[in-house]
Amino acid sequence: MIEIRIHGRGGQGSVVASKILADAAFRDGMYVQSFPQYGVERRGAPVTAFNRMGSPDEIFVRSQIYEPDHVVVLDPTLLLTVDVLKGLKKGGWVIINSPRDPEDFYKDFNFPRDYKVATVDASDIAVKWGLGSKTQPIVNTAILGALSKVTGIVTLESLKEAIRENAPVKKEENVNAAVEAYESVKMVQEVS
């Protein structure tokens, strides 16, 4: 069982990202579950979504995820207010939408070396493909491209299909954003 927690802000597409990830993993043969943290969503407010992916023989519990294997952060300013590392398992990836280098997060945000950081400039990629606006880019599909590359949990092919199925508009632009993020994500060198 792989458990993932997605942090974003209302309007960035965190819940849709979670759904697309589930769809992609299902296409790769896994049993899946995707759900938002049940709140009353507002634009700009912190939003959390969860994914469970595993074998169809496993029992999928329905509680929230307290100890995720990996974490995805759609807006780096969330690091200032939300403990995105809370409960994260050792060796887990933190995939952040940021133009900065992964190393910066160990230095500037005191991330323990227990965690592996990957960064991708998903906002820039989203704007380039016309997803959302410059002030409010919709970064969900781009960040999933990065997740596919970094974790290998879902294949890029399945991700593309899941995006085409679930993106309400601009399907190919969303696919292109995911591919570009897949190719440009920066990963920290392996932890010693």
Place this chain on the structure above:
Amino acid sequence: MSFKKVTTGNHAVSYAVWSSRVQIISAYPITPQTQIVELLSEIVAEGKLQAKFITVESEHSAMAACIGASATGARAFTATSAQGLALMHEMLHWAAGARLPIVMANVNRAMAPPWSVWTDQNDSLAQLVTGWMQIYNESNQEVYDSVIIGYKVAEQVHLPLMTVLDAFILSHTSEPVEIHTQEEVDEYLPPYDPGEYYTIKTEDPRGYGLLTMPSDYYEFRYKVQRAHERAIEVFKKEFKNFEEVFGRKHWFFEEFMMDDADYVIVTSGSLSSDVKYAVAKLRKEKGLKIGVLKMRVVRPYPFEEVRKVLGDRKKIAVIDRNIGFGYHGVFYEELKSALYPLEKRPPVFGYIIGIGGRDVTPADIEDIIDDMLKRDEMTEIIWKGVRL
């Protein structure tokens, strides 16, 4: 060919309603139900379902519209939640008393005040005596199937049926659901034939629901109860038919690891997944002979079937995500009552948990199991995790 789609509990309802060829949909939006009728309104607007979508000013009117439609022989559907269901209350009695096989999806949401949009079962359980049949669901697949089985049973016994799914934990959770083709659903569910006595025909005017004297009213109520009793047999037949067409088993309850279980946890709804996880873990780690009985159909109540599987156990714990104020958890009281006629009956312990959407984890369930194992005497209500 059927296909599997990763979808929410809400949309699983919409797809099942679409395939059931519902003719009238009337609803008023309420969180967390709204997505059900939102998708249906799109399906109707696009001409994919030959139905009339009636927008109304309240849930009371939504049920009234379904009642009118069903009385003319149309297959009717609505969906609601919590305060919306409470506002329908008067019309729920009407639908059942008029013997109309309306199917409704209720998304279990806690009642206000204080205001909440999260799950517990008090909204639907408050309607147990209205004459509606009720099915509770653990997964989105069960939700989907329950709508189709629901119409099939409801239309044979002339009773309305409510299928119940947990707010957010099912309604907004995406997971794989097998969606069937129109041909497959048609094979199982023929068009609604209300028969001679249940249809309003302008060429044959009759009175419906008029003032009925004490000399006759009593028998109307007896017949509603008889219809519920008959529904037990109809459910059995239709569960079997459903399995033949769709390949999935359903029953009044699901038995999980029950074969040699000395101890049984009885529960319902989405909570059951966490209970199953904890039970499987304790079996594996401690060799504890424990199983789960997940209640599905609670109206009509399957007395005989429940007695058959629970009579010969050492201890039973019932976990309720509801509270019948001044009494106890509703599933707990009903189960105790069902077991009472048995000569040898196990002690039953009642736990309350997860009210108002408080998250429930497998660790919470393990605590409950530990607690049950230590207890000998049946005791008062036990609140798990309440802050004092």
